[in-house]
Protein backbone atom coordinates (compact mmCIF):
# COMPACT_ATOMS: atom_id res chain seq x y z
CA UNK A 644 0.00 0.00 0.00
CA UNK A 645 1.13 3.51 -0.79
CA UNK A 646 1.97 5.34 2.42
CA UNK A 647 0.37 8.60 3.50
CA UNK A 648 2.85 9.16 6.32
CA UNK A 649 4.12 12.56 5.17
CA UNK A 650 0.64 13.90 4.46
CA UNK A 651 -0.73 12.74 7.82
CA UNK A 652 2.23 14.37 9.52
CA UNK A 653 1.56 17.60 7.67
CA UNK A 654 -2.09 17.61 8.77
CA UNK A 655 -1.09 16.85 12.36
CA UNK A 656 1.42 19.71 12.43
CA UNK A 657 -1.18 22.11 11.02
CA UNK A 658 -3.78 20.97 13.56
CA UNK A 659 -1.25 21.62 16.30
CA UNK A 660 -1.06 25.21 15.05
CA UNK A 661 2.39 24.99 13.47
CA UNK A 662 3.37 27.03 10.44
CA UNK A 663 5.37 24.98 7.95
CA UNK A 664 8.38 26.17 6.02
CA UNK A 665 9.74 24.40 2.95
CA UNK A 666 13.07 25.38 1.46
CA UNK A 667 13.21 24.69 -2.27
CA UNK A 668 16.42 23.32 -3.72
CA UNK A 669 16.71 23.59 -7.48
CA UNK A 670 19.02 20.64 -8.37
CA UNK A 671 20.40 22.51 -11.36
CA UNK A 672 21.52 25.45 -9.25
CA UNK A 673 22.85 23.54 -6.27
CA UNK A 674 26.38 22.35 -5.63
CA UNK A 675 26.03 19.05 -3.75
CA UNK A 676 29.47 19.43 -2.21
CA UNK A 677 27.95 22.28 -0.16
CA UNK A 678 24.93 20.29 1.18
CA UNK A 679 26.15 20.17 4.77
CA UNK A 680 26.93 23.89 4.86
CA UNK A 681 23.64 24.76 3.16
CA UNK A 682 21.64 22.82 5.76
CA UNK A 683 23.25 24.96 8.45
CA UNK A 684 22.30 28.31 6.88
CA UNK A 685 18.62 27.63 6.25
CA UNK A 686 16.18 28.77 8.97
CA UNK A 687 15.84 26.62 12.08
CA UNK A 688 12.04 26.53 11.57
CA UNK A 689 12.46 24.66 8.26
CA UNK A 690 10.12 21.65 8.28
CA UNK A 691 10.54 20.31 4.72
CA UNK A 692 12.94 20.38 1.81
CA UNK A 693 11.35 20.65 -1.62
CA UNK A 694 13.44 19.43 -4.54
CA UNK A 695 12.71 20.39 -8.10
CA UNK A 696 13.12 22.79 -10.94
CA UNK A 697 11.59 23.82 -14.20
CA UNK A 698 14.36 21.77 -15.85
CA UNK A 699 16.53 19.10 -14.17
CA UNK A 700 19.17 17.01 -15.98
CA UNK A 701 18.89 13.21 -15.60
CA UNK A 702 20.30 11.59 -12.40
CA UNK A 703 20.81 14.95 -10.70
CA UNK A 704 17.77 14.41 -8.45
CA UNK A 705 19.12 11.06 -7.16
CA UNK A 706 22.54 12.53 -6.46
CA UNK A 707 21.00 15.49 -4.63
CA UNK A 708 18.84 13.22 -2.45
CA UNK A 709 21.80 10.98 -1.58
CA UNK A 710 23.87 13.95 -0.54
CA UNK A 711 21.12 15.57 1.55
CA UNK A 712 20.26 12.31 3.33
CA UNK A 713 23.76 12.17 4.75
CA UNK A 714 23.21 15.44 6.63
CA UNK A 715 19.50 15.85 7.43
CA UNK A 716 16.40 14.09 8.69
CA UNK A 717 14.04 16.68 7.16
CA UNK A 718 11.48 15.15 4.80
CA UNK A 719 12.61 15.38 1.17
CA UNK A 720 9.64 16.15 -1.06
CA UNK A 721 9.88 16.25 -4.84
CA UNK A 722 8.29 19.33 -6.38
CA UNK A 723 8.52 18.25 -10.01
CA UNK A 724 8.61 20.37 -13.12
CA UNK A 725 8.25 17.15 -15.13
CA UNK A 726 7.75 13.38 -14.73
CA UNK A 727 11.48 12.83 -15.35
CA UNK A 728 12.17 14.33 -11.90
CA UNK A 729 10.38 11.53 -10.01
CA UNK A 730 12.74 9.61 -7.73
CA UNK A 731 11.81 6.78 -5.42
CA UNK A 732 14.51 7.92 -3.04
CA UNK A 733 12.36 10.86 -1.91
CA UNK A 734 9.89 10.77 0.98
CA UNK A 735 6.97 12.03 -1.11
CA UNK A 736 6.05 13.63 -4.41
CA UNK A 737 3.81 16.64 -4.87
CA UNK A 738 1.62 15.30 -7.66
CA UNK A 739 1.05 18.69 -9.26
CA UNK A 740 -1.60 19.57 -11.79
CA UNK A 741 -1.33 23.08 -13.21
CA UNK A 742 -5.00 23.98 -12.87
CA UNK A 743 -4.52 27.71 -13.53
CA UNK A 744 -3.66 27.00 -17.15
CA UNK A 745 -5.17 25.13 -20.06
CA UNK A 746 -2.18 23.16 -21.25
CA UNK A 747 -3.19 19.46 -21.18
CA UNK A 748 0.46 18.42 -20.91
CA UNK A 749 0.60 19.95 -17.40
CA UNK A 750 -2.97 19.13 -16.41
CA UNK A 751 -2.72 15.38 -17.11
CA UNK A 752 0.13 14.67 -19.58
CA UNK A 753 3.15 14.68 -17.26
CA UNK A 754 1.08 12.89 -14.64
CA UNK A 755 0.29 10.13 -17.16
CA UNK A 756 3.96 10.03 -18.14
CA UNK A 757 4.90 9.34 -14.50
CA UNK A 758 2.18 6.75 -13.88
CA UNK A 759 4.10 3.63 -14.98
CA UNK A 760 6.98 4.47 -12.64
CA UNK A 761 4.61 5.18 -9.75
CA UNK A 762 2.76 1.91 -10.33
CA UNK A 763 5.97 0.05 -9.60
CA UNK A 764 6.93 2.10 -6.54
CA UNK A 765 5.54 2.90 -3.12
CA UNK A 766 6.50 6.56 -3.29
CA UNK A 767 3.94 8.65 -1.43
CA UNK A 768 2.05 11.04 -3.69
CA UNK A 769 0.30 14.21 -2.55
CA UNK A 770 -2.20 15.34 -5.21
CA UNK A 771 -1.76 19.11 -5.44
CA UNK A 772 -3.66 21.76 -7.36
CA UNK A 773 -0.99 24.16 -8.62
CA UNK A 774 -2.02 27.74 -9.51
CA UNK A 775 0.35 30.12 -11.23
CA UNK A 776 -0.43 33.67 -10.12
CA UNK A 777 1.07 36.78 -11.71
CA UNK A 778 4.17 37.75 -9.73
CA UNK A 779 5.00 40.80 -11.82
CA UNK A 780 7.83 39.17 -13.77
CA UNK A 781 8.13 36.46 -16.38
CA UNK A 782 8.35 33.07 -14.67
CA UNK A 783 10.04 29.82 -15.65
CA UNK A 784 6.76 28.00 -15.03
CA UNK A 785 4.89 30.24 -17.50
CA UNK A 786 7.65 29.75 -20.07
CA UNK A 787 7.98 26.00 -19.69
CA UNK A 788 4.23 25.34 -19.64
CA UNK A 789 3.26 28.00 -22.14
CA UNK A 790 0.41 29.14 -19.89
CA UNK A 791 -0.56 32.56 -18.61
CA UNK A 792 -0.51 33.33 -14.89
CA UNK A 793 -3.79 34.42 -13.28
CA UNK A 794 -3.85 38.15 -12.44
CA UNK A 795 -3.83 38.79 -8.68
CA UNK A 796 -6.88 41.02 -9.19
CA UNK A 797 -8.92 38.03 -10.41
CA UNK A 798 -9.64 36.90 -6.87
CA UNK A 799 -12.91 35.20 -7.72
CA UNK A 800 -11.28 33.25 -10.56
CA UNK A 801 -8.40 32.15 -8.33
CA UNK A 802 -10.76 31.11 -5.50
CA UNK A 803 -13.01 29.13 -7.84
CA UNK A 804 -10.02 27.42 -9.47
CA UNK A 805 -8.56 26.39 -6.11
CA UNK A 806 -11.95 25.17 -4.89
CA UNK A 807 -12.52 23.19 -8.09
CA UNK A 808 -9.13 21.51 -7.60
CA UNK A 809 -10.09 20.51 -4.04
CA UNK A 810 -13.44 19.20 -5.24
CA UNK A 811 -11.61 17.14 -7.88
CA UNK A 812 -9.62 15.49 -5.11
CA UNK A 813 -6.52 17.61 -4.55
CA UNK A 814 -5.08 17.11 -1.06
CA UNK A 815 -3.28 20.47 -1.07
CA UNK A 816 -3.32 23.72 -3.03
CA UNK A 817 -0.14 25.57 -4.04
CA UNK A 818 -0.37 29.27 -4.93
CA UNK A 819 2.77 30.05 -6.97
CA UNK A 820 3.91 33.54 -7.94
CA UNK A 821 6.91 32.06 -9.80
CA UNK A 822 10.48 31.46 -8.71
CA UNK A 823 12.13 34.82 -8.06
CA UNK A 824 8.86 36.74 -8.49
CA UNK A 825 8.91 40.51 -7.92
CA UNK A 826 5.59 40.40 -6.10
CA UNK A 827 4.60 37.43 -3.92
CA UNK A 828 1.00 36.21 -3.80
CA UNK A 829 -0.91 38.93 -1.95
CA UNK A 830 -2.42 38.52 1.50
CA UNK A 831 -5.81 39.26 -0.03
CA UNK A 832 -5.53 36.38 -2.51
CA UNK A 833 -4.20 33.97 0.15
CA UNK A 834 -6.97 34.92 2.55
CA UNK A 835 -9.75 34.57 -0.02
CA UNK A 836 -8.51 31.12 -1.11
CA UNK A 837 -7.99 29.93 2.47
CA UNK A 838 -11.60 30.70 3.34
CA UNK A 839 -13.01 28.14 0.90
CA UNK A 840 -10.47 25.34 1.42
CA UNK A 841 -10.48 22.42 3.84
CA UNK A 842 -7.02 21.22 2.72
CA UNK A 843 -3.51 22.66 3.38
CA UNK A 844 -2.53 25.82 1.53
CA UNK A 845 1.04 26.20 0.28
CA UNK A 846 2.31 29.60 -0.91
CA UNK A 847 5.56 30.43 -2.69
CA UNK A 848 7.34 32.64 -5.17
CA UNK A 849 9.21 35.85 -4.41
CA UNK A 850 9.11 35.49 -0.61
CA UNK A 851 12.45 36.81 0.61
CA UNK A 852 11.99 38.39 4.05
CA UNK A 853 10.68 37.37 7.46
CA UNK A 854 7.97 40.06 7.07
CA UNK A 855 6.74 38.63 3.77
CA UNK A 856 6.74 35.16 5.29
CA UNK A 857 4.73 36.33 8.29
CA UNK A 858 2.28 38.18 6.03
CA UNK A 859 1.63 34.94 4.12
CA UNK A 860 1.12 32.92 7.31
CA UNK A 861 -1.14 35.57 8.82
CA UNK A 862 -3.23 35.60 5.63
CA UNK A 863 -3.77 31.83 5.91
CA UNK A 864 -0.85 30.00 4.32
CA UNK A 865 -0.11 26.73 6.15
CA UNK A 866 3.22 26.34 4.41
CA UNK A 867 5.53 28.91 2.87
CA UNK A 868 8.11 27.91 0.25
CA UNK A 869 11.34 29.87 -0.14
CA UNK A 870 13.99 29.07 -2.72
CA UNK A 871 15.81 31.80 -4.60
CA UNK A 872 16.71 33.78 -1.47
CA UNK A 873 18.88 30.85 -0.27
CA UNK A 874 20.55 30.19 -3.62
CA UNK A 875 24.31 30.82 -3.65
Ligand SMILES: CC(C)=CCC/C(C)=C/CC/C(C)=C/CC/C(C)=C/COP(=O)(O)OP(=O)(O)O
Pocket residue numbers: 669694695696697698722723724725726727729737738739740741749750753754757773782783784787788822823870
Ligand atom coordinates in the same frame (compact mmCIF):
# COMPACT_ATOMS: atom_id res chain seq x y z
C1 LIG B 1 3.14 15.21 -11.27
C2 LIG B 1 4.22 15.22 -12.24
C3 LIG B 1 4.85 13.92 -12.57
C4 LIG B 1 4.67 16.32 -12.86
C5 LIG B 1 4.10 17.67 -12.63
C6 LIG B 1 4.24 18.50 -13.85
C7 LIG B 1 3.62 19.84 -13.62
C8 LIG B 1 2.15 19.93 -13.61
C9 LIG B 1 4.42 20.92 -13.40
C10 LIG B 1 3.90 22.27 -13.16
C11 LIG B 1 4.64 23.28 -13.93
C12 LIG B 1 6.12 23.41 -13.59
C13 LIG B 1 7.06 23.45 -14.72
C14 LIG B 1 6.49 23.52 -12.33
C15 LIG B 1 7.88 23.73 -11.91
C16 LIG B 1 7.89 23.72 -10.45
C17 LIG B 1 9.18 24.22 -9.97
C18 LIG B 1 10.10 23.22 -9.47
C19 LIG B 1 9.44 25.53 -10.01
C20 LIG B 1 10.70 26.12 -9.59
O1 LIG B 1 11.15 26.79 -10.70
P1 LIG B 1 12.68 27.03 -10.87
O2 LIG B 1 13.29 25.88 -11.56
O3 LIG B 1 13.24 27.43 -9.57
O4 LIG B 1 12.70 28.21 -11.85
P2 LIG B 1 14.04 28.81 -12.32
O5 LIG B 1 14.78 27.69 -12.96
O6 LIG B 1 13.68 29.91 -13.24
O7 LIG B 1 14.69 29.31 -11.08
Ligand SMILES: O=P(O)(O)OC[C@@H](O)CO
Pocket residue numbers: 667819820821822823824846847848849850868869870871872
Ligand atom coordinates in the same frame (compact mmCIF):
# COMPACT_ATOMS: atom_id res chain seq x y z
O1 LIG C 1 12.40 30.84 -5.51
P1 LIG C 1 11.31 31.56 -4.80
O2 LIG C 1 11.00 32.89 -5.41
O3 LIG C 1 11.54 31.64 -3.34
O4 LIG C 1 9.98 30.68 -5.03
C1 LIG C 1 9.83 29.43 -4.43
C2 LIG C 1 8.86 28.55 -5.18
O5 LIG C 1 7.53 28.88 -4.99
C3 LIG C 1 9.18 28.54 -6.65
O6 LIG C 1 8.52 27.52 -7.28
Ligand SMILES: [Mg+2]
Pocket residue numbers: 669822823870871
Ligand atom coordinates in the same frame (compact mmCIF):
# COMPACT_ATOMS: atom_id res chain seq x y z
MG1 LIG D 1 14.59 28.80 -9.10
